[in-house]
Amino acid sequence: MKQLTVLSGKGGTGKTTITAAFAVLAKNAVVADCDVDAPDLHMLLHPEVMETREFRGSKVAVIDKTKCTNCGLCKENCRFDAITGDLQVEAIACEGCGVCAHVCPVGAITLTERVSGSSYISKTQYGFMAHALLNPGESNSGKLVTLVRQNAKILAKKENRDLIIIDGSPGIGCPVIASVTGVDAALVVTEPTLSGIHDLERVVQLLNHFKVTPFVCVNMYDVNTDNTNKILTYCKDNSIDVVGLVPFSSEVTKAMVNGKTIIENFPASNVAGEITNMWKKLSTFLDL
Amino acid sequence: MKICVTASTGTIDAQIDPRFGRCAYFVVVDSETMQFEAVPNLASGASGGAGIQAAQAVANKGAKVVLTGDVGPNAFHALSAAGIEIVTGVSGSVKEAVEKFKRGDFKKTGAPTVGDHAGVSKTQR
Amino acid sequence: MIVTVASGKGGTGKTSVAVNLALSIENVQLLDCDVEEPNAHLFLHPELLKTEPVYTFIPFVNQELCDHCGVCSKFCQYHALFTSPNNVLVFPELCHSCGGCMIVCPKKAITETKNRIGKLNFCAAEDLTLVYGELEIGKPMSVPIIKAVKKQMDKSKNVIIDSPPGTSCPFIETVRGSDFCVLVTEPTPFGLHDLKITVQVLRKMIVPFGVVVNRAGVGDNKVYEYCQQENIPILLEIPYQRKIAELYSRGIPFSQEMPEWTEKFQTLYSDIGKLVKK
Numbered sequence: 001m002k003q004l005t006v007l008s009g010k011g012g013t014g015k016t017t018i019t020a021a022f023a024v025l026a027k028n029a030v031v032a033d034c035d036v037d038a039p040d041l042h043m044l045l046h047p048e049v050m051e052t053r054e055f056r057g058s059k060v061a062v063i064d065k066t067k068c069t070n071c072g073l074c075k076e077n078c079r080f081d082a083i084t085g086d087l088q089v090e091a092i093a094c095e096g097c098g099v100c101a102h103v104c105p106v107g108a109i110t111l112t113e114r115v116s117g118s119s120y121i122s123k124t125q126y127g128f129m130a131h132a133l134l135n136p137g138e139s140n141s142g143k144l145v146t147l148v149r150q151n152a153k154i155l156a157k158k159e160n161r162d163l164i165i166i167d168g169s170p171g172i173g174c175p176v177i178a179s180v181t182g183v184d185a186a187l188v189v190t191e192p193t194l195s196g197i198h199d200l201e202r203v204v205q206l207l208n209h210f211k212v213t214p215f216v217c218v219n220m221y222d223v224n225t226d227n228t229n230k231i232l233t234y235c236k237d238n239s240i241d242v243v244g245l246v247p248f249s250s251e252v253t254k255a256m257v258n259g260k261t262i263i264e265n266f267p268a269s270n271v272a273g274e275i276t277n278m279w280k281k282l283s284t285f286l287d288l
Numbered sequence: 289m290k291i292c293v294t295a296s297t298g299t300i301d302a303q304i305d306p307r308f309g310r311c312a313y314f315v316v317v318d319s320e321t322m323q324f325e326a327v328p329n330l331a332s333g334a335s336g337g338a339g340i341q342a343a344q345a346v347a348n349k350g351a352k353v354v355l356t357g358d359v360g361p362n363a364f365h366a367l368s369a370a371g372i373e374i375v376t377g378v379s380g381s382v383k384e385a386v387e388k389f390k391r392g393d394f395k396k397t398g399a400p401t402v403g404d405h406a407g408v409s410k411t412q413r
Numbered sequence: 414m415i416v417t418v419a420s421g422k423g424g425t426g427k428t429s430v431a432v433n434l435a436l437s438i439e440n441v442q443l444l445d446c447d448v449e450e451p452n453a454h455l456f457l458h459p460e461l462l463k464t465e466p467v468y469t470f471i472p473f474v475n476q477e478l479c480d481h482c483g484v485c486s487k488f489c490q491y492h493a494l495f496t497s498p499n500n501v502l503v504f505p506e507l508c509h510s511c512g513g514c515m516i517v518c519p520k521k522a523i524t525e526t527k528n529r530i531g532k533l534n535f536c537a538a539e540d541l542t543l544v545y546g547e548l549e550i551g552k553p554m555s556v557p558i559i560k561a562v563k564k565q566m567d568k569s570k571n572v573i574i575d576s577p578p579g580t581s582c583p584f585i586e587t588v589r590g591s592d593f594c595v596l597v598t599e600p601t602p603f604g605l606h607d608l609k610i611t612v613q614v615l616r617k618m619i620v621p622f623g624v625v626v627n628r629a630g631v632g633d634n635k636v637y638e639y640c641q642q643e644n645i646p647i648l649l650e651i652p653y654q655r656k657i658a659e660l661y662s663r664g665i666p667f668s669q670e671m672p673e674w675t676e677k678f679q680t681l682y683s684d685i686g687k688l689v690k691k
Binding site: 331336337362365369370 | 483486491492493494495496497498499500502504507
Binding site: 008009010011012013016036037038040043059077079080092093095096097098099102103111134136137138139140141142169170171172173174175176177191192193194195196198199202205206209210223224227250253256257259 | 423580601602658
């Protein structure tokens with residue numbers, strides 16, 4: 001089984017548009033939306049949910065006010081400022097470490113599991129999909145990414161699929177690390193802006209750190225060709241394959257508004273053509 | 289000597305579960321008597337630190353050898369520190385694996401065989 | 414006043430709004446809390462005054478005092494400690510620095526040691542000060558760096574915070590304690606979907622907020638319909654213009670080249686002030 005992660009460092013570079021197009025082109029893949037903070041892929045692929053599971057990512061401290069003697073030891077020992085002046089747990093800040101429960105002299109504090117979101121196993125027109133949603137204000141998105149990837153793997157095994165395509169989240173922190181570890185290749189979608197270049201370099205370093213082969217796609221490359229050339233030079237100097245230069249097109253937004261992938265909505269467009277070429281190159285590398 | 293085998297169910301005839309940190313069961317077999325104890329792996333659904341949690345469970349059981357498919361760097365580091373011998377790339381049933389080990393068919397693994405978080409990703413290649 | 418500029422979806426123009434706003438008003442401290450991918454400095458070309466490392470604390474086990482009882486690793490919710498028959502291993506990447514292991518150790522064998530995870534950059538660009546955090550590559554936890562950036566907050570100034578994208582821990586830590594949150598979105602289905610999630614979080618946190626629509630003119634009208642339904646004020650619209658996109662790509666804040674925007678951002682700031690007073 002092969003795994004490909006699409007990511008970007010900087011948000012809004014077109015990661016999800018490209019992942020959705022790949023899902024259509026791949027035909028035999030399971031798609032995993034690992035941008036669990038702000039998942040958007042379902043708006044293009046319209047999954048039909050077959051199974052929903054609660055996600056219990058962490059624990060939270062609960063104070064039994066009938067036992068509490070207001071000694072304040074919990075607040076004093078909490079490193080996360082999660083206990084307020086009137087000794088209430090601020091759930092949003094609590095990391096479930098259990099220190100307060102340990103120091104409480106009267107045993108008024110317990111750790112309880114909290115439901116932080118849901119994970120879904122779904123079917124789309126083009127195959128299967130694993131995705132999830134964090135409840136508003138919940139944390140631990142890295143753990144939920146791990147769960148989505150596990151679900152995708154179980155699906156792939158069960159349905160005999162040989163590829164998992166992962167839509168990653170922006171940044172380089174915990175959810176991103178969770179979405180790239182152990183994959184066969186990563187496609188970094190960037191744009192020819194100073195921010196795009198800066199963030200590309202950081203993501204490539206991250207991929208090197210985790211020994212994942214990076215590929216690069218410059219989206220909207222014609223918005224600033226000087227910057228595109230800088231990206232090409234950077235990639236050449238670092239021996240990174242640039243597998244696609246996708247032009248700017250208002251058709252991308254139109255397709256999004258129509259709730260369709262660019263491949264379905266504008267099959268003859270330049271954007272669809274370039275993404276198809278890119279897909280061919282990646283599938284050759286992945287030996288599909 | 290106690291040998292721990294990662295398994296998909298809790299019996300001596302179970303198939304080996306190739307993921308160390310996220311296997312379903314540890315089957316701990318006494319190599320002399322072939323008596324075994326099945327321990328569910330509480331780390332199998334853990335969201336982080338599964339390898340270390342699993343290694344701790346194995347160490348607490350007093351196993352001297354682990355027979356499994358793949359082991360990641362954290363678990364490798366932990367098991368090695370506990371003086372537990374690690375054999376990777378093992379498949380088949382728990383019983384077969386222990387017998388092969390007794391015959392000396394296996395070679396000890398000198399390094400982690402997969403990257404970080406591998407149990408989450410690359411096991412059924 | 415502390416104003417955080419955020420957006421659920423990445424790439425909607427958060428940094429652009431934060432920087433243009435910061436340049437349009439006086440006496441500003443800009444805090445870039447997007448420590449995974451900080452970008453504000455790329456638009457400001459500031460002078461770097463100094464850098465400071467950011468550390469978290471991780472346990473250090475005195476092996477002479479430790480009797481390998483295993484209480485610490487049993488206590489640790491994050492499995493960052495492993496007890497073998499002859500020593501205790503620490504896994505820094507998993508540690509949340511809660512300090513619990515030190516407290517529970519019956520032999521008092523655990524103290525703390527520093528673990529570097531990133532740095533703070535202190536900068537000045539004319540009369541604006543900028544502090545931005547930078548997470549080291551391969552380190553998973555950005556929240557301690559965000560906290561470190563926010564510790565530098567100078568409340569005598571107009572504080573503008575550039576938030577990381579998303580709606581989970583990094584965003585929550587960033588927006589905690591702000592007087593107002595500006596949500597930058599784009600009028601597309603993705604923009605709207607992520608806006609809705611962010612709105613739910615902010616309502617839960619009781620932080621007042623308003624919306625800036627960037628790239629107005631692309632996409633559809635659903636963002637406007639939603640804001641109207643939910644009584645969310647639309648504070649500013651920035652049209653989709655080739656010139657703005659082009660200036661952005663070169664790292665130039667567009668209000669510098671299109672001075673009419675300076676006034677619009679000033680109005681935005683005074684409108685926020687009025688909403689906060691209400």
